Amino acid sequence: MTTQGSFQFGGNNNKSPFQGIVGIVVAILFFFALFYFVQILFKILWFLLPVMVIATAIIDHKVILNYFGWIGKLFKSNAVAGIAMSALTIIGAPVVSLFLLGKALLRKKIKDVQTEADRQQNGEFVEYEELDSETMDLPTLEPPLRADPPPKNDTGYDDMFR
Numbered sequence: 001m002t003t004q005g006s007f008q009f010g011g012n013n014n015k016s017p018f019q020g021i022v023g024i025v026v027a028i029l030f031f032f033a034l035f036y037f038v039q040i041l042f043k044i045l046w047f048l049l050p051v052m053v054i055a056t057a058i059i060d061h062k063v064i065l066n067y068f069g070w071i072g073k074l075f076k077s078n079a080v081a082g083i084a085m086s087a088l089t090i091i092g093a094p095v096v097s098l099f100l101l102g103k104a105l106l107r108k109k110i111k112d113v114q115t116e117a118d119r120q121q122n123g124e125f126v127e128y129e130e131l132d133s134e135t136m137d138l139p140t141l142e143p144p145l146r147a148d149p150p151p152k153n154d155t156g157y158d159d160m161f162r
Contacts (some may be wrong), residue, residue, distance in 0.1 A: 042094060045095065045097075045098060046094050048094070049093055049097055052100075052101045053097050053100075056097065056100045056104045059104040060104040060107050060108060063100050063103050063104040064100060071086060071089065
């Protein structure tokens with residue numbers, strides 16, 4: 001005895017020729033919308049590029065120096081990769097500057113957390129101000145009067161237990 005089964009994907013049972021085309025058209029429209037969204041975002045980032053570079057330099061200038069040092073090392077080890085990375089850096093400058101700004105902010109946050117942990121562990125150094133020293137005139141103190149003078153061989157050790 002043989003059993004035959006059929007499986008269909010889709011809601012209707014008729015074989016419409018437009019069934020596959022509609023999905024393709026929706027995908028094309030989605031990618032067009034995504035392309036224009038990224039294009040607008042990239043233009044905004046190009047506009048903000050100088051602000052991001054200056055902010056990165058203010059927060060932590062070593063991030064920028066390390067990035068260009070890495071590209072220089074890449075040139076020394078592999079010239080083709082160095083040229084390709086330089087071209088990608090120029091073309092994608094807004095994305096690179098956004099990345100460097102994020103890296104600078106992350107390094108600053110890590111440094112702040114380490115400083116706070118060190119301050120909590122070792123205490124905080126408090127700067128002080130030295131005051132002018134004045135001599136104080138204090139009255140002279142007289143020794144207390146004793147009823148009977150201590151004996152000559154008394155060391156005062158017994159007075160500790162009274």
